[in-house]
Amino acid sequence: MGDKSIQKRKYILETARKVFMEKGFKKVTMKDIVEACDISRGGLYLYFENTAQIFLEVLRMESQEADDVFSDSITEDATAADILILFLKEQKKELLRKKDNLTQATYEFYFENSLPKKDNILKKQFDSAVKIIEKLIETGVENGEFLCEDCEGTARNIMFVLEGLKISAQTIGVTSEMVDREILFILKSLDVEEN
């Protein structure tokens, strides 16, 4: 596979990503992607076998990029509370974006392929987020910023609240104020005053 092929592959994935953002996962057909990429039917099949494969690769791209963005936005002298608030605000931004995110498509994908234990990117993301928050809270407690007896439990609890907000944003609708209220609730339970 030459360099040009790799380029084209990447081009297809980036274009497909936009299609998934617009239509979710299930509604998307190979034809949709073909048309969006402006290539031929057969051509797409040279690179990918089906929409599921394409979506998985898009997700992989996505999660790599997300990690980069997160580690970039942490400054040297930020306190634990600062970082936690930053994280929560980032999550808020993410889950309130109506159109241009892959949340719904990801859910649809996991429904369709009822719980692939292998390659479960969602679970990896969840677990690693819990660990990050846990460490954050631990640090905060040591520095006297937070009051918390069960850091791991609290971290997991926060993640479940965020998951709840995320799915609620897709189903019953969630306003910016509602998210703020939840974030405040979380911070209060850690004895933190938000700026």
Added chain:
Amino acid sequence: MGDKSIQKRKYILETARKVFMEKGFKKVTMKDIVEACDISRGGLYLYFENTAQIFLEVLRMESQEADDVFSDSITEDATAADILILFLKEQKKELLRKKDNLTQATYEFYFENSLPKKDNILKKQFDSAVKIIEKLIETGVENGEFLCEDCEGTARNIMFVLEGLKISAQTIGVTSEMVDREILFILKSLDVEEN
């Protein structure tokens, strides 16, 4: 519409419910329901126009029945803590059932019909559950069972955690122990010892 028609309509809905439980929402076709009911293609169209309509009616049935079950299982002399624990355990049972529930189908339905503000049964259920929990906590605080400064906020927080657990059960998988841990976390934050 005769009595027999009403009977048949109900029969179709009950049969369709099973189909939705097995296959979710999107995968279900009119043909599937026709075959499950053992009636003819045209016959089904006499009663319902499409799968969305059928599913909405199934949901309506469902939510009515759920209310009945809930109010039945509360005894006269139960304390607020008892009822809250009962409620959480009921939710646990519900969200751990892999096959025979409509959770996934409901999500799929709401994805498909991107947020119908009208007739949003999920939202109504969420809001009324929050109110019930809030009242419950208030009563508990008055009786000295609970310690809580923000009953409404706590109630909402609990519901978001439950929503998070629910969707997580469908995507990343959730074990009985994980749910227990969350329930315990909630109860501890209210200063309650579980039996």
Added chain:
DNA sequence: AAATAAAACTACATACGTGTCAGTTTTTGG
């Protein structure tokens, strides 16, 4: 029992998505 109305069925026309493959164009390297 005949006439009428209601309910249910069957077969059809339409539409769309999939995956493939024979033929064409483009690229590559000798």
Added chain:
DNA sequence: CCAAAAACTGACACGTATGTAGTTTTATTT
């Protein structure tokens, strides 16, 4: 410059879901 390889194309055959029109069966009325 040309031939072999690689990349690409679009039409085709197949499968499946949809909604309806015309027909048959069942129930009701007189």
